[in-house]
Amino acid sequence: MLFTSLFGTVAVYAAGAAAHGAVTGYVIAGKSYPGYQGFSPGNSKNVIQRQWPDYNPIMSVTDAKIRCNGGTSATLNASVAPGESVAAIWGQWTHSQGPILVWLYKCAGAFTSCDGSGAGWFKIDEAGFHGDGTKVFLDTETPSGWDIAKLVGGNKQWASTIPAGLAPGNYLLRHELIALHQANTPQFYPECAQIVVTGSGSAQPDASYKTSIPGYAKQSDPNIKFNINDHTLPQKYVCPGPAVYKGAAKTAREFSA
Secondary structure, eight states: OEEEEOTTTSOOOOGGGGGOOOEEEEEETTEEEEOOOTTSGGGOSSOSBOOOSOSOOBOOTTOGGGTTTTOOOOSOOEEEOTTOEEEEEESOOOOOSSOEEEEEEEOSSOGGGOOOOSSOEEEEEEEOBOOOSSSSOTTOOTTOOBGGGGGTTSSEEEEEEOOBTBOOEEEEEEEEEEEOOSTTOOEEEEEEEEEEEOSSOOBOOOGGGEEOSSOSOOTTSTTTSOOTTOTTSOSOOOOSSSOOOOBSOOOHHHHHO
16 A cells, blocks of 8 residues: 655645545556546536535544445446555545455445345455654654655555455445544545556455445544543554455465466
C-alpha cells in the first residue's frame, strides 16, 4: 500500500468541504477515474462511484448510510485483475487520527441489483496506529502515529492490492476513513465504487473474514468510541472488523517461477 501526492488532479467543489471529506477520484489498475461530484452532480452522471449526498460525516456505526455513504447506484465500473492496485483519492482531508479500512463485497449478479446487504463484506487492507505511546500518543498531531495522517492536505491517495487469485465477478469496493480526533465522537466517511475483477481465480474468503455493514462494529466498542485524549488508556489500536483477507496462497511452483 502507498500514498501519493496528486496536486491538481481533483478539485474540491464546495467551501463546506473544508472540515470534512469524501473520495473524489480513483486509480484502478493504473487508470484514473473521476469520482462523483456531490455538489455539482450534473458534471458526474457517468462514474464508477456510487453517488453520495454530501461530505458530512456519519456519526453512528449502526446508521444504514455507513455502507456506502448513502450511495446506491453508479453507471460505470472499472476492471482490475488480482494483484493489481486500487486507489482512492481524497480531494480534501484534515484529520490525523483514525484507521483506514478497505473492503470488497462480491455481488451475486448485476450491479443494479447489488446493494451490499448481508454478511458478504471482507477487508483487503487496513492501516492504523504506529506510535510508541510515550512520545507519540493516540491523539498526537505532530508527528501523528496514524497512517491516515498521510492523507492530510488533500489530493492524496491510498492504494491497496486486489487479493491474489480472487474469483472474478462484480464487486463493490468500499473505502472507509474513521476520524477519531474528537473524544468519544467517532466520525465515519465511507465511499463505494463498482469494480469488475477479471481472471480465472477461484479464491474467496471464508466466513471468518466476512461481516455485514452495518454490523461489523458496535458504537460502544473500545476502538470506536473512546477518549482519545486519555493517555492512561493503552496507547495501541486494533482496527475494527475481521482480519484482512490476502487471497490465495502461492504454491511452491509459483514461488520458484
